[in-house]
Amino acid sequence: MADVLVRGGEVLDAGGRRRADVLVADAVVRAVGEGLEAPAGATVLDAGGCVVAPGLVDLHAHLRQPGREETETVETAARAAALGGYTAIVAMPNTEPPLDSAGTAREVLELGRHAAVEVAVAGAITVGRAGERLAPMAELAALGVRLFTDDGTGVQDGALMRRALDYARGLGVTLAQHCEDERLAAGGAMHEGSWSSRLGIPGVPAAAEEAMVARDLALVRLTGARLHFLHLSTAGSVELVRRAKAEGLPVTAEAAPHHLVLTDAAVGGFDPVFRVNPPLRGEADVAAVRAGLADGTIDVVATDHAPHAPETKDVPFAEAPPGMLGLETALAVALSVAPLEQVLALMSWQPAAIAGLADRHGGPVAEGRPANLCVIDPAATWQVDAGRLASRSRNTPYDGWKLTGRVRHTVVAGVPVVVDAEALR
Amino acid sequence: MTHLLSVADLGRDGIDEVLRVADAFAEVARRPVRKVPTLRGKAIATLFFEESTRTRLSFETAAKRLSADVLSFAAASSSLKKGESLRDTVETIEAMGIDALVVRHSAAGVPQQVARWVRSSKVVNAGDGWHEHPTQALLDCFTVRQVRAEQGRDPRFEGLQVLVVGDVRHSRVARSQVLAYSLLGAEVTLAAPASLLPPSLEGWPVRVAEDLDGALVEADVVSLLRLQAERGSGAFVPSLREYTAGWGLTSRRAALLAPTTIVTHPGPMVRGVEIAGDVADLPQAVVTRQVTNGVAVRMAVLFLLLGAPGGAEGLGKEADG
Numbered sequence: 001m002a003d004v005l006v007r008g009g010e011v012l013d014a015g016g017r018r019r020a021d022v023l024v025a026d027a028v029v030r031a032v033g034e035g036l037e038a039p040a041g042a043t044v045l046d047a048g049g050c051v052v053a054p055g056l057v058d059l060h061a062h063l064r065q066p067g068r069e070e071t072e073t074v075e076t077a078a079r080a081a082a083l084g085g086y087t088a089i090v091a092m093p094n095t096e097p098p099l100d101s102a103g104t105a106r107e108v109l110e111l112g113r114h115a116a117v118e119v120a121v122a123g124a125i126t127v128g129r130a131g132e133r134l135a136p137m138a139e140l141a142a143l144g145v146r147l148f149t150d151d152g153t154g155v156q157d158g159a160l161m162r163r164a165l166d167y168a169r170g171l172g173v174t175l176a177q178h179c180e181d182e183r184l185a186a187g188g189a190m191h192e193g194s195w196s197s198r199l200g201i202p203g204v205p206a207a208a209e210e211a212m213v214a215r216d217l218a219l220v221r222l223t224g225a226r227l228h229f230l231h232l233s234t235a236g237s238v239e240l241v242r243r244a245k246a247e248g249l250p251v252t253a254e255a256a257p258h259h260l261v262l263t264d265a266a267v268g269g270f271d272p273v274f275r276v277n278p279p280l281r282g283e284a285d286v287a288a289v290r291a292g293l294a295d296g297t298i299d300v301v302a303t304d305h306a307p308h309a310p311e312t313k314d315v316p317f318a319e320a321p322p323g324m325l326g327l328e329t330a331l332a333v334a335l336s337v338a339p340l341e342q343v344l345a346l347m348s349w350q351p352a353a354i355a356g357l358a359d360r361h362g363g364p365v366a367e368g369r370p371a372n373l374c375v376i377d378p379a380a381t382w383q384v385d386a387g388r389l390a391s392r393s394r395n396t397p398y399d400g401w402k403l404t405g406r407v408r409h410t411v412v413a414g415v416p417v418v419v420d421a422e423a424l425r
Numbered sequence: 426m427t428h429l430l431s432v433a434d435l436g437r438d439g440i441d442e443v444l445r446v447a448d449a450f451a452e453v454a455r456r457p458v459r460k461v462p463t464l465r466g467k468a469i470a471t472l473f474f475e476e477s478t479r480t481r482l483s484f485e486t487a488a489k490r491l492s493a494d495v496l497s498f499a500a501a502s503s504s505l506k507k508g509e510s511l512r513d514t515v516e517t518i519e520a521m522g523i524d525a526l527v528v529r530h531s532a533a534g535v536p537q538q539v540a541r542w543v544r545s546s547k548v549v550n551a552g553d554g555w556h557e558h559p560t561q562a563l564l565d566c567f568t569v570r571q572v573r574a575e576q577g578r579d580p581r582f583e584g585l586q587v588l589v590v591g592d593v594r595h596s597r598v599a600r601s602q603v604l605a606y607s608l609l610g611a612e613v614t615l616a617a618p619a620s621l622l623p624p625s626l627e628g629w630p631v632r633v634a635e636d637l638d639g640a641l642v643e644a645d646v647v648s649l650l651r652l653q654a655e656r657g658s659g660a661f662v663p664s665l666r667e668y669t670a671g672w673g674l675t676s677r678r679a680a681l682l683a684p685t686t687i688v689t690h691p692g693p694m695v696r697g698v699e700i701a702g703d704v705a706d707l708p709q710a711v712v713t714r715q716v717t718n719g720v721a722v723r724m725a726v727l728f729l730l731l732g733a734p735g736g737a738e739g740l741g742k743e744a745d746g
Contacts, residue, residue: 316530316538317533
């Protein structure tokens, strides 16, 4: 493995900013300092005008393998992730079959070993994600699984969720909930509000999310177990979590990039690319989620990258599967609403800690640490072209958008996988 | 006019134009030969992904009276059943050389999507989910104007009190009516159990009646909506009996109406639920008149989309031709 010198950039990690070159050898950071010499044969990555940061970690990516390989694979998602600055992604378990046993989890982990970035697995909380009985969480934990979720649906049965929290606490793993009361959300295809009322599309009230957030906070209080809230989208949810944190409950929360910049008004043209779950909310909700980022109520920006084949989106709005791409655009979208230091906390070291990956990802950029890095040009502007994404699907809501902030290089375990915004793997 | 997807596409001037052109076509229906050559050589397809008898017949009658060729597509017997996508179905039909697609679908927004997929065809929304049913609202306005003129009253809409009663939440007719009547200057009031109102009325140019009886006394036009029980609307009220008692146009309530108040219903009517049988038969209930006018209004829409390079100017000449 050739040595790598990242030269001329500004290192930025949880410890702050400083001008420094970074020398990498054998997957490890060997030196951080100004004016480092490139060893003979080393690959030199120019970081002039750029920030050299710990690689990003995505807590929430749907890789679609096994089961939907025509829309995405571990390989294509990992390539998209590398282009987006990620060095690790957490694969959500709602594959076909789901990641509710050691067998399927092992398959995805094995595929991940050949991928451009590190692929961690989130296991299902319940067998088949059916919400009826607990999945073999200990067996999955033995494979290194640290996060469990039935994402795509929430665990509806309060008693089962309580047992899952108790069991997870004993194992030292973290549950992550997709908060949606299915009865309140039934039939809904967009946020319930003025737009759904005007468009005649059945709505999902904010209360469908908030009711489950509130229930789960009570269960966390009861069990003392850790809980991570996936993709919070409403002002009420953010406020509930804010109070829970003030109370000292062991909860964390994430928001998806699209909930920071898009509102339900985007549905006005009935384009199914804007169908997502939780749905795009109203302006006040978007403002509240942004405020949650700013005051630390929300710990993580996670993509909820959800590829879908074009033909499945060429159907009536309410019949289209929910979900949008995110891995290649998340960083720039987040930078449009928050400063770089804060974005890196939200997208690198904080998610790394929640995912149980902090020993390898999220920094600091220091001698002896695993070399998982991304080099970001915060001033570079670029235009999103759905046809040129590395993902196998095209369902980005940002097609044609001009964004500022681009990943220039990504180094995973000491190997450059993206150089000058081109994927090498 | 590129397409007719929403009443909002027309604006006030567009609605006026449709009503004016429909006046001329209503006259065609009274001739011994009810046909004009206006759209000879044009092909119009009705794509009904949701069943509807009266709207389909009305559009097809309108197209035939304009001498257009009519192709009829029924989803029940179509390739959609074999797994073909909506988009492929639309593109296949357009490829046969179709000038206009009249689209009905149970999901909101499908006509908008079809309009994005077609190359050059015009798209007419014949009802999409709970969203809109523009030609129904236009024919309602046409009928109200016509009846008021016959009553010797001011046929203009400014200040007219329009009361829409019933299942507004699930009604595409109501959404188009609110737009059409308010664009024309009428004042629209909604009356419904709160569970059958849309979740938000923000931005709607309407008032909500606190008291149905009082609103009926004030109304110049009462638009009754059907309780869409087959779509589960029945679960939004405790029972049909309670709905009728609270919100039906019963004989007692009909007695509150001024003699000139016009009662419209988009059909199909459910006698005994939203309207009492004897009320439906009152002269001021203009339901069959609406059906008759529906043909003229749809002729006007098809003509303005397909046959009028200079708008309505050439109409008189061509209609005589």
